[in-house]
Amino acid sequence: MKKARTAPALTAHNFHGLLTVAPEMLAFMEQTARVARTNASILLRGQSGTGKELVARYIHECSRRQGKTFSAINCAALSRELMASELFGHKRGAFTGATHDRTGLLQLTDGGTLFLDEIAEMPLDIQAGLLRVLQDRCFTPLGSSEVVHTDIRLVSATHTSLRRGVAEGVFREDLMYRIRVVPLYLPTLRERTGDIEMLAWQFIHTLNAENERQVTHMAQDVFDTLLTYSWPGNVRELSNVMAYCHAIGLGNELAYQDLPPELRGEAPPDEKPQDLETDERAELATLLQQHRGRKQAVADALGISRATLWRKLKQHGLS
Numbered sequence: 066m067k068k069a070r071t072a073p074a075l076t077a078h079n080f081h082g083l084l085t086v087a088p089e090m091l092a093f094m095e096q097t098a099r100v101a102r103t104n105a106s107i108l109l110r111g112q113s114g115t116g117k118e119l120v121a122r123y124i125h126e127c128s129r130r131q132g133k134t135f136s137a138i139n140c141a142a143l144s145r146e147l148m149a150s151e152l153f154g155h156k157r158g159a160f161t162g163a164t165h166d167r168t169g170l171l172q173l174t175d176g177g178t179l180f181l182d183e184i185a186e187m188p189l190d191i192q193a194g195l196l197r198v199l200q201d202r203c204f205t206p207l208g209s210s211e212v213v214h215t216d217i218r219l220v221s222a223t224h225t226s227l228r229r230g231v232a233e234g235v236f237r238e239d240l241m242y243r244i245r246v247v248p249l250y251l252p253t254l255r256e257r258t259g260d261i262e263m264l265a266w267q268f269i270h271t272l273n274a275e276n277e278r279q280v281t282h283m284a285q286d287v288f289d290t291l292l293t294y295s296w297p298g299n300v301r302e303l304s305n306v307m308a309y310c311h312a313i314g315l316g317n318e319l320a321y322q323d324l325p326p327e328l329r330g331e332a333p334p335d336e337k338p339q340d341l342e343t344d345e346r347a348e349l350a351t352l353l354q355q356h357r358g359r360k361q362a363v364a365d366a367l368g369i370s371r372a373t374l375w376r377k378l379k380q381h382g383l384s
């Protein structure tokens with residue numbers, strides 16, 4: 066039996082909740098801390114789940130605005146109307162349903178840091194309002210004629226290219242230059258494999274504290290899989306995978322069969338294409354014809370046991 070692994074004796078650097086042991090990430094955080102101390106607008110570039118919101122909070126904590134308000138808003142998650150009213154606020158009666166005055170985040174965050182996630186999704190008219198905030202430090206709430214002054218530091222994030230948005234006419238070029246004074250590129254989880262084991266154990270410790278199951282060991286093949294998987298969803302996906310393994314298995318060792326299907330190279334059951342079943346039936350029928358009904362030959366051709374072949378034939382009504 067292969068030896069199982071226990072949590073490595075590593076002390077992670079903790080940047081206000083963002084944990085890392087990877088040199089690539091430590092270099093990134095050092096650069097980030099330097100820029101954070103200035104007042105420059107920062108654009109975080111990085112795939113989904115790489116920790117952009119945690120970095121934005123860290124920037125706030127390292128800046129002179131620390132102790133003031135930090136606000137975050139995801140531009141991809143809100144309708145145009147909601148985003149406008151969330152940012153600029155509105156006067157009672159400004160639109161149907163505006164039953165009372167509302168103070169916008171731009172005003173509530175005065176003196177602090179505003180994090181705009183998925184900024185490429187911001188509609189053009191709201192981009193115009195944001196540009197005014199960055200140029201003239203003022204804005205007008207919806208349905209109001211009053212000009213409100215505000216002093217915010219903007220940190221934005223995107224996983225797509227703003228240049229492409231500009232080329233397609235959906236993002237203002239002048240705003241792009243204003244918000245990407247300093248662009249910072251967050252490494253993907255694959256580019257900092259040193260963090261995978263540490264973060265996996267961090268998530269396990271949290272899950273142990275919240276659940277009955279106490280995981281103390283990880284099978285070597287689980288560890289190997291975690292290291293070689295591509296992690297398209299980055300740290301968020303790693304966190305979800307550990308929650309899945311912890312919930313699905315038993316005992317104090319994380320076993321290979323506890324891993325979700327996609328990490329074991331299988332399509333998840335709910336994502337198998339509809340016509341896969343039909344394809345399989347057609348393949349079986351063709352092979353049966355080719356081998357003139359000889360089941361062993363068909364099983365050999367498919368690389369499966371006779372018992373599995375019988376089951377499949379029955380399932381497809383071919384037995």
Ligand SMILES: Nc1ncnc2c1ncn2[C@@H]1O[C@H](COP(=O)(O)OP(=O)(O)OP(=O)(O)O)[C@@H](O)[C@H]1O
Pocket residue numbers: 082083084085111112113114115116117118119120182224264300301304
């Ligand atoms: N280095 C890290 N240490 C601890 N937790 C992390 C780390 N990186 C990310 N996380 C966690 O992973 C999740 C995703 O992080 P976050 O929301 O900051 O990513 P994001 O890049 O903003 O994602 P999206 O672009 O999809 O909004 C969060 O629960 C966050 O706490």
